[in-house]
Amino acid sequence: SQQGEEDPQALSIQEGENATMNCSYKTSINNLQWYRQNSGRGLVHLILIRSNEREKHSGRLRVTLDTSKKSSSLLITASRAADTASYFCATDEKGGSEKLVFGKGTKLTVNP
Amino acid sequence: KAGVTQTPRYLIKTRGQQVTLSCSPISGHRSVSWYQQTPGQGLQFLFEYFSETQRNKGNFPGRFSGRQFSNSRSEMNVSTLELGDSALYLCASSFERGGDEQFFGPGTRLTVL
Numbered sequence: 001s002q003q004g005e006e007d008p009q010a011l012s013i014q015e016g017e018n019a020t021m022n023c024s025y026k027t028s029i030n031n032l033q034w035y036r037q038n039s040g041r042g043l044v045h046l047i048l049i050r051s052n053e054r055e056k057h058s059g060r061l062r063v064t065l066d067t068s069k070k071s072s073s074l075l076i077t078a079s080r081a082a083d084t085a086s087y088f089c090a091t092d093e094k095g096g097s098e099k100l101v102f103g104k105g106t107k108l109t110v111n112p
Numbered sequence: 113k114a115g116v117t118q119t120p121r122y123l124i125k126t127r128g129q130q131v132t133l134s135c136s137p138i139s140g141h142r143s144v145s146w147y148q149q150t151p152g153q154g155l156q157f158l159f160e161y162f163s164e165t166q167r168n169k170g171n172f173p174g175r176f177s178g179r180q181f182s183n184s185r186s187e188m189n190v191s192t193l194e195l196g197d198s199a200l201y202l203c204a205s206s207f208e209r210g211g212d213e214q215f216f217g218p219g220t221r222l223t224v225l
Contacts, residue, residue: 031211031212035216040221041219042216043216045213048212092209093211097210097211098143098168099160100145100210100214101157102157103154105154
């Protein structure tokens with residue numbers, strides 16, 4: 001069953017704009033991760049934020065985590081056409097389950 | 113460092129057949145996880161192996177099985193294929209924990225006719 005639920009399911013923006021995707025989850029976590037997938041290919045890890053962290057940056061990416069609300073957001077600034085992809089959040093549930101539970105993803109389209 | 117490799121990349125089978133997919137993790141990684149991705153169900157966890165032992169299993173029927181070898185390479189097997197098994201099968205490796213950052217292979221696209 002899905003742990004994370006991304007919102008929105010699809011997002012279409014113009015190049016240069018910022019894109020924000022949200023993720024909500026249900027249980028206590030060790031960490032939350034964001035991945036990108038280009039059309040039908042393997043996933044690429046973007047960023048990992050631990051449960052005791054509130055914000056993390058990597059290049060044009062900014063991730064926030066609110067454990068009290070069980071939610072996270074991914075902000076991509078100054079988007080480019082190459083950012084067009086599906087973005088997934090994944091949670092590492094507390095309790096040593098040794099697996100990631102993925103949401104259904106947000107499909108981002110950046111128009112040139 | 114070479115990335116995660118999966119073979120074959122594409123596969124077409126008919127109902128009732130069986131299939132074996134292979135995954136070679138990044139050198140030094142001991143945890144290998146398998147996921148099934150379909151448009152309807154999204155990414156579903158199949159199982160995770162560590163040091164040749166299945167450490168965790170998802171909610172899939174017994175037709176889905178796997179194993180890991182001493183060199184950390186892993187295989188998954190699906191017997192008595194059904195149309196609904198058509199999917200992208202993704203393998204991912206990590207250094208130790210299945211919940212840590214995962215490095216994914218390109219996937220095997222299985223089509224069951």
